[in-house]
Amino acid sequence: MREARTKILVSFNEQLDITTKTGPNDLVTNIDREVEAFYRDKIKKYYPASGIVGEESVNENTKPAVDGLLWIIDPIDGTMNFVKQRDHFASMIAVYQKDKGLRGYIYDIMQDKLYWGGADIGVYCNNEKMAPPRNKGLEGGLFGVGAPLLIKNYHNLQNVAMRSCGTRIYGCSGLQFIHVLNGQCVAYSSYLRPWDYAAGKVLAETLGLVVKTIDGKPIDMLSSSDVLVATKNAQKDITRIVQSIY
Ligand code: IPD
Ligand code: CA
Ligand code: CA
Ligand code: CA
Numbered sequence: 080m081r082e083a084r085t086k087i088l089v090s091f092n093e094q095l096d097i098t099t100k101t102g103p104n105d106l107v108t109n110i111d112r113e114v115e116a117f118y119r120d121k122i123k124k125y126y127p128a129s130g131i132v133g134e135e136s137v138n139e140n141t142k143p144a145v146d147g148l149l150w151i152i153d154p155i156d157g158t159m160n161f162v163k164q165r166d167h168f169a170s171m172i173a174v175y176q177k178d179k180g181l182r183g184y185i186y187d188i189m190q191d192k193l194y195w196g197g198a199d200i201g202v203y204c205n206n207e208k209m210a211p212p213r214n215k216g217l218e219g220g221l222f223g224v225g226a227p228l229l230i231k232n233y234h235n236l237q238n239v240a241m242r243s244c245g246t247r248i249y250g251c252s253g254l255q256f257i258h259v260l261n262g263q264c265v266a267y268s269s270y271l272r273p274w275d276y277a278a279g280k281v282l283a284e285t286l287g288l289v290v291k292t293i294d295g296k297p298i299d300m301l302s303s304s305d306v307l308v309a310t311k312n313a314q315k316d317i318t319r320i321v322q323s324i325y
Contacts (some may be wrong), residue, residue: 080170080184080186081193083114084186085119086110087110087155087161087188093238095109095110097254101263104159106157106158106159107247108161108162110155111134111155112154114154115134115152117170121225126168127145128146128148128285129145129148129150130142130149131145131149131150131230132150134153134154135151140170142166143208148181151173151273152172153278155172156169156170156171156251156252157252157253157254159180160167166189167254168253168254169186169188169251170185170253171183171185171277172184173281174237175277180280181198181199182197183280183281183282183285185253185256186253187257190255192205194260194282196281196285197285198284198285200269202286212261212286212310215262215265215312216315217265217316218244219244219283219312220243220262220264220310220313221244221245221258221296222239222245222266223246223249223259223264223267223269224236224247224248224268225248225252225268226250227270228305229246229248234268234293234324235324236293238300239317239321243265243266247264252271252276256267256276256278259283260282260283265312265313266307266308266309266310266314266317267309268308268317269295270304271304271305273302276306283308289307289308289309289310289314290306290307290308291314292307295318295321295322
């Protein structure tokens with residue numbers, strides 16, 4: 080991932096090849112594709128029996144995993160920020176065995192901070208072991224959210240936002256997971272696809288945080304849903320507000 084970071088930084092001196100996917104707000108660049116291909120090649124070289132799912136090649140045939148491992152890649156998370164801001168984006172990899180997350184890696188490229196770990200080793204920021212964040216309730220901290228959920232008030236999230244100390248929208252699920260890992264936010268909720276949350280889920284659960292759907296159900300890995308990562312207390316507070324509309 081450090082090699083990938085160098086490729087990304089070098090790309091700032093070059094012309095990006097930017098194309099749209101589903102619409103003007105959904106971009107992909109040559110760097111997204113190149114970083115994903117780079118990770119794929121490395122994984123195939125060192126773990127040839129593994130399965131691989133990546134955002135930019137999700138329709139390619141994934142070889143059945145002989146070793147039972149599934150690698151989930153988001154080469155650049157926050158592509159819009161990467162293109163428009165040259166900042167506030169991440170690169171993410173997760174390793175799962177069936178539904179069990181073994182390792183998660185979220186690399187905040189511009190801060191040069193790699194958050195990584197798993198249940199058996201704990202969570203590290205670069206070489207420093209992280210302590211679990213304090214178990215604050217919703218009223219004790221900031222609420223991170225994806226813009227569409229908040230704007231459309233899905234799940235009563237405007238009320239959730241009003242009950243928190245304030246709302247934060249960064250357009251990068253990896254960074255928003257990091258904010259909950261290190262206690263800068265008490266919760267984050269957004270509509271996410273597997274590569275948006277796979278790494279964050281491993282790290283968050285290792286630190287004693289809750290990762291569920293916004294209505295409190297277990298996450299069905301490899302499907303997309305409105306995901307909530309939160310401290311235990313904030314999750315209870317949010318579930319109460321979300322369920323009050325039903
Ligand atoms: C996006 C970001 C964003 C989230 C979107 C994702 P991408 O990832 O994580 O925060 O709200 O749903 O698609 O496409 O830039 O990797
Ligand atoms: Ca994308
Ligand atoms: Ca993403
Ligand atoms: Ca991406």
